[in-house]
Amino acid sequence: MTRYLVTGGCGFIGRHLTATLLEGGHGVTVLDDLSSGNPASLPPAARLEEGCVTDARTLARLAEATDGVFHLAAIASIAAVEADLGRAHAVNAGGAANAVAAATRSRVPLVLISSAAVYGDAGSGAVSETHPCAPLSAYGADKLQGEQHALDAAANGLSAAIVRPFNVYGPGQGADSPYAGVIPSFIAAALSGTPLRIDGDGSQSRDFIFIDDLIRLLSAAMEQRQPGALIVNGCTGTATSVTALAQEIGRICGGDIRIDPGPGRAGGVQCSLGNPGRAEELFGFRARIPLQDGLQHTVTWQRGTAS
Ligand SMILES: NC(=O)c1ccc[n+]([C@@H]2O[C@H](COP(=O)([O-])OP(=O)(O)OC[C@H]3O[C@@H](n4cnc5c(N)ncnc54)[C@H](O)[C@@H]3O)[C@@H](O)[C@H]2O)c1
Incomplete structure (x- = not known):
């Protein structure tokens, strides 16, 4: 073994x-x-x-x-x-x-x-x-x-x-830490009916x-x-803006989502996007899970832990 x-x-x-x-x-x-x-x-x-x-x-x-x-x-x-x-x-x-x-x-x-x-x-x-x-x-x-x-x-x-x-995101990523990532934080907010707080204007994008x-x-x-x-x-090679992410999470969670733009975060980058070419070349690797599906899995998991 x-x-x-x-x-x-x-x-x-x-x-x-x-x-x-x-x-x-x-x-x-x-x-x-x-x-x-x-x-x-x-x-x-x-x-x-x-x-x-x-x-x-x-x-x-x-x-x-x-x-x-x-x-x-x-x-x-x-x-x-x-x-x-x-x-x-x-x-x-x-x-x-x-x-x-x-x-x-x-x-x-x-x-x-x-x-x-x-x-x-x-x-x-x-x-x-x-x-x-x-x-x-x-x-x-x-x-x-x-x-x-x-x-x-x-x-x-x-x-x-x-x-x-x-x-990286998915089931098992905690929303309860003060350092929680954007996806668990948005899902937690959407599920509890509180506004999704965006840093800045929401045009910043991530892979x-x-x-x-x-x-x-x-x-x-x-x-x-x-x-x-x-x-x-x-990486996936696809960038998603934080606003688009919040909207998608809102759509999946249902109910009324209020997006609450706030001041931008100091030192953050506007765009973070990877080129996945080398991973494909070396390992034949390509990310397979579209964001909508990954978010759906994550929301289902987070809903289960919240109940
Ligand atoms: N989550 C992401 O989006 C992301 C993105 C880029 C890189 N990474 C990297 O991936 C790795 C895992 O990240 P994660 O999201 O699972 O983080 P995490 O905080 O969930 O996991 C880190 C783990 O390391 C343990 N740990 C911390 N300090 C330690 C120490 N001194 N000795 C032994 N264990 C220690 C923690 O207890 C925890 O179990 C990290 O190296 C992180 O920098 C994560």
Whole structure:
């Protein structure tokens, strides 16, 4: 049986990845400090080790017993990072360095989850992986530093796939955190009959990828591993404005939706859109779930948890 280590496996993406790996007949060990993750929703067949990715020895020990490492653990919201920059740097850049070292030492492949935040404001076109990186946030800068660790180690034999997800959404993404993403926040508001609060005029757009599609990409990146390092976007290639998103969520949730535009968010980019060409070229990967369907699944799940 192939056994994987998933750091951050109690989080939104990590739980889906863990469930998919287990369904595929693989063994999974999860390393998570439970700072934002929920162990209750981890499939029982997963082995949970409670610990921190800043602990290099624990990571190295766990990686030794595996056939591959997925590194997802991070302080994943920009607002949470800004609240404690030192801690975020230790976890997001330092944790990635430890995951790289652990995979290198154990001679197992690494799938490193970075972020589209490394691009910063890349303008209105679909950004490909060769676009220069100019992160606007400490979160993006730490992710970029993590990538660099993987690239350096790949020069010395590590097989590393660096995945840059854009905006991931789907069932299991909490709306109750102060750092909740736009989709769970909009759905929660729509279901409770409160106005959907938009930052700015709502024309800002994002590339929303449904969780099942991203998990297929992560699995392909591990299974079809290549020598050295590669970098690949996790995106759909379709941009949706925040206003269009709010309207679609309103349509799905039914009832009267009041959209309440507010002041713009400082430091946000106007457009974030990925070019999915390289993922298709390398892995034959294409996002399959249209936004309407993904939102429908997500609303159904969120309705179930609210009742
Ligand atoms: N959700 C998105 O839209 C998105 C987009 C781009 C990149 N990403 C990246 O994907 C990864 C997973 O994101 P997510 O949305 O599932 O976030 P999440 O907050 O739901 O999950 C992160 C998990 O990491 C754990 N964790 C945090 N610090 C840790 C530490 N020091 N040691 C061990 N575990 C720790 C948390 O407890 C949690 O279970 C992150 O690296 C994030 O930066 C997410």
